[in-house]
Ligand code: 5GP
Ligand code: MG
């Protein structure tokens with residue numbers, strides 16, 4: 430696995446430090462509230478697990494799986510809900526936990542859905558942000574790292590469903606993609 434990695438961009442320690450910092454900010458900003466924290470599966474599952482441990486609030490958690498139509502690595506903007514939430518968002522302060530924002534199409538669709546279901550507020554926490562890929566006007570309220578337009582894997586992020594279990598985030602050797 431680790432032999433397929435060309436370069437480590439963010440070490441396990443760097444990620445942990447950042448997640449702790451984000452959790453502290455969220456704890457401060459949501460004081461007195463009990464947010465519904467939504468993990469966007471699958472990519473955000475490790476970030477979600479680490480982040481909620483750093484949020485000192487009476488929060489609730491739920492999970493949603495979405496996928497964009499088409500086989501491309503780029504989002505098409507047409508998003509399909511694979512697994513919906515169990516808990517109603519109506520009247521709730523919702524914190525959406527996402528691994529990475531590229532075009533922003535996935536999250537803008539999700540926010541639309543949550544607002545139509547009468548969420549009281551929607552807030553985004555994204556570990557990674559690729560602002561150069563943006564196709565819609567959307568920004569994360571809490572973001573970990575701003576990265577250039579490269580395809581990254583690890584810490585929940587996959588390539589062909591693999592590499593999610595790497596404890597760090599990096600880029601793969603070019604030959605991995607040509608296999
Ligand atoms: P968007 O709709 O913002 O273009 O795409 C967001 C989704 O595309 C992310 O939630 C993630 O699943 C996937 N994605 C975007 N960039 C990357 C990347 O660099 N690496 C991986 N593994 N997935 C990415
Ligand atoms: Mg994602």
Ligand code: MG
Nearest residue numbers: 472586587588
């Ligand atoms: Mg993926």
